[in-house]
Amino acid sequence: MTPRLLGLIAGASMAIGGAASAQETLEMTSAFGKNLPILGTAALDFVDKINGISESVEFEHFDPGELVPTLEALDAVSNGSVDAAYTTSGYWQGKITSASLFAAVPFGPEAGEFMAWMLYDDGHTLMQRMYDENGYNVHVQPCGIIAPETSGWFKNEITSMADLEGLNMRFFGLGAEVMQRLGVSTSLLAAGDIFPALERGAIDATEFSMPRIDARLGFHQIAKFNYFPGWHQPATMFELLVNKDAWDDLDERAQKQIEVACLANITTNLAEGEATNFTAMVENTEKNGVTIKSWPPEMLAKFEETWDEVAAELAEEDPYFKEVWADLQEFREGYATWGNTIYLPRPR
Numbered sequence: 031m032t033p034r035l036l037g038l039i040a041g042a043s044m045a046i047g048g049a050a051s052a053q054e055t056l057e058m059t060s061a062f063g064k065n066l067p068i069l070g071t072a073a074l075d076f077v078d079k080i081n082g083i084s085e086s087v088e089f090e091h092f093d094p095g096e097l098v099p100t101l102e103a104l105d106a107v108s109n110g111s112v113d114a115a116y117t118t119s120g121y122w123q124g125k126i127t128s129a130s131l132f133a134a135v136p137f138g139p140e141a142g143e144f145m146a147w148m149l150y151d152d153g154h155t156l157m158q159r160m161y162d163e164n165g166y167n168v169h170v171q172p173c174g175i176i177a178p179e180t181s182g183w184f185k186n187e188i189t190s191m192a193d194l195e196g197l198n199m200r201f202f203g204l205g206a207e208v209m210q211r212l213g214v215s216t217s218l219l220a221a222g223d224i225f226p227a228l229e230r231g232a233i234d235a236t237e238f239s240m241p242r243i244d245a246r247l248g249f250h251q252i253a254k255f256n257y258f259p260g261w262h263q264p265a266t267m268f269e270l271l272v273n274k275d276a277w278d279d280l281d282e283r284a285q286k287q288i289e290v291a292c293l294a295n296i297t298t299n300l301a302e303g304e305a306t307n308f309t310a311m312v313e314n315t316e317k318n319g320v321t322i323k324s325w326p327p328e329m330l331a332k333f334e335e336t337w338d339e340v341a342a343e344l345a346e347e348d349p350y351f352k353e354v355w356a357d358l359q360e361f362r363e364g365y366a367t368w369g370n371t372i373y374l375p376r377p378r
Contacts, residue, residue, distance in 0.1 A: 054087045054284070056276060059097045059106070061117035062221060067242050067306070069221075072174045072268065072299040073116040079291040087284040089114065100220040107271045108166045115271045116173060119157070120203035121218070126164050127348040130203040131355065132157045134263035136337040139362060141177050141265040141300055143369060147361045148172050148267065156354050157269075163350065169277040173292035174268030174299040176240060178260035181205075181325070183244065183253035184235040188323075191332060200224050200236040205262025207340045208333060221247060228252045237262070240303055241310035250318040257323050261333050268299070 060073035070093075077089045098106040103115035104122050119126075120133030132153065139147060147153040154172060161168050188194060195213035206216040219227060219236075225248050227233045235253060237260075238244055250256075270292055277285065314320035325333070345352035 053085065054276075054280060056087065056089050056113035056272065057092060057097060058089045058114040058116060058270075059092045059094065059103050059112050061094060061100045061103060061115070061121065063093045064091065065246070066221060067246055068176060068299065068303050069239060069243055069268075071302070072295060075298055076116060076173060076270065076291055076295045079294055080288055083291065084284055084287040087280055087288065094220060094222070101218070104166060104168070104271065107168050107273050110167070110273050110275065113273055113276050116268065117271065118266060118268045119170075120266070123203055123206075124218075126160060127344055128160055128351040128354050131351065131358065132160070132267060132269070134203050134205075134266045135358070136205050136208060136262045136264075137334050138264055138358070139365075141175050143362070143365050144265045144267060145172075145175060145296065146365065147358060151361050152357050156357060160350065160354070167274045168271045169274050171270045171272070171289060171292045172267055173270035173295050175296050176266050176268075176299060176303045178265065179239050179263045180237065180241060180244065180256055180258055181260045181262055182235055182237040182257045183249040184255045184257065185253045186234075187255050187321075188257065191329060197234045198232065200227065200233050200238070201262075202237065203262065204337075204340065205237075207344075208262065208336045211336050211340065212332070225249065225252075239266075241307045241314060242303075245310045245314065245318075250314055250320050254320055255323055256314065256320050257325060259324070259330075261325070261330060 058073070058077065060070065062069035062073060064070045064074055074091055077091045081088050094100045097112050100117070101121055103112065103117050104125070106112040107115050118133045119129040122129040132148075138144070148157070149172065154170075157172075158170055161170055182199070186193070191212060194209070196215075197213075198215045198217070199209060200219045201209050201214070201216040202218060206218065209216050217233065219233075221238065224233075224236050224238060228236060228249065229252060236249060238247060238249070241256070244250070244256075270288070272288070280288075311322065315322060341355060345355050
């Protein structure tokens with residue numbers, strides 16, 4: 031073997047060894063357990079996608095509580111004790127008033143419109159600014175979305191606004207502000223804490239997510255009345271948070287690969303929910319003894335009226351909420367020109 035050939039082989043070996051050693055592994059906590067359909071599997075799917083296309087960055091998935099509890103993920107990623115989190119900004123509403131506007135908006139945009147605002151208008155830019163201006167050391171990337179959820183599981187039938195007064199209910203995001211105005215005492219519980227709270231009577235009712243997801247959590251065993259439509263979450267956006275220092279240490283190619291994996295994840299996340307929820311609804315009614323109910327028009331109108339009041343007050347109290355809310359409303363007014371004319375009525 032010639033000295034030149036030996037040199038080439040040695041150089042190639044060093045390059046391969048250098049590439050392997052240069053791979054960055056990021057530990058990622060998820061807000062949702064891996065056994066939870068649609069929500070939990072979306073985090074696993076993202077990890078499979080990014081690890082399948084990148085040779086310079088790899089993500090390692092951890093369930094809630096293995097690294098940090100669900101509601102502590104933002105602080106953990108910001109301070110660098112965790113590299114990344116797959117979660118939703120609605121969990122930070124207690125810290126940042128505007129956070130839920132990037133997660134789910136009562137009577138707000140459905141999935142297509144929400145993605146349009148986030149990806150082709152100002153949504154993503156405003157979302158990153160929100161974290162920056164509140165002192166969080168994170169890079170944020172939209173990374174999943176689902177269509178409407180159910181709006182609640184109740185132990186007793188709700189026939190009027192009076193039936194809501196005095197209930198203790200798990201509720202998420204900005205919709206919780208509405209329910210509180212209507213006499214409901216709300217709390218934000220992580221997925222695994224909801225069934226035990228229902229079982230021991232700490233809460234009388236709950237909302238969490240879509241029928242297939244809720245079925246895995248067993249709400250139908252205790253609460254037999256499932257209400258629709260999900261006025262509080264017409265769509266829910268999920269985010270990938272990466273510690274900003276860790277993000278800046280990645281090369282541009284790895285950053286682009288993460289963005290691509292998240293965009294692909296948005297597609298499969300939405301499609302999985304749309305493909306699998308109707309079977310869960312049928313099983314609930316035919317096997318689990320659940321009664322599916324629709325809110326009466328007058329109650330929906332009251333929910334919307336109350337939400338309008340909440341939004342106006344939050345905008346008055348918080349300048350950044352006001353800015354984001356105004357931007358979203360402006361986009362929605364423009365979108366209505368398209369959205370209110372192009373779609374066929376859905377068959378009944």
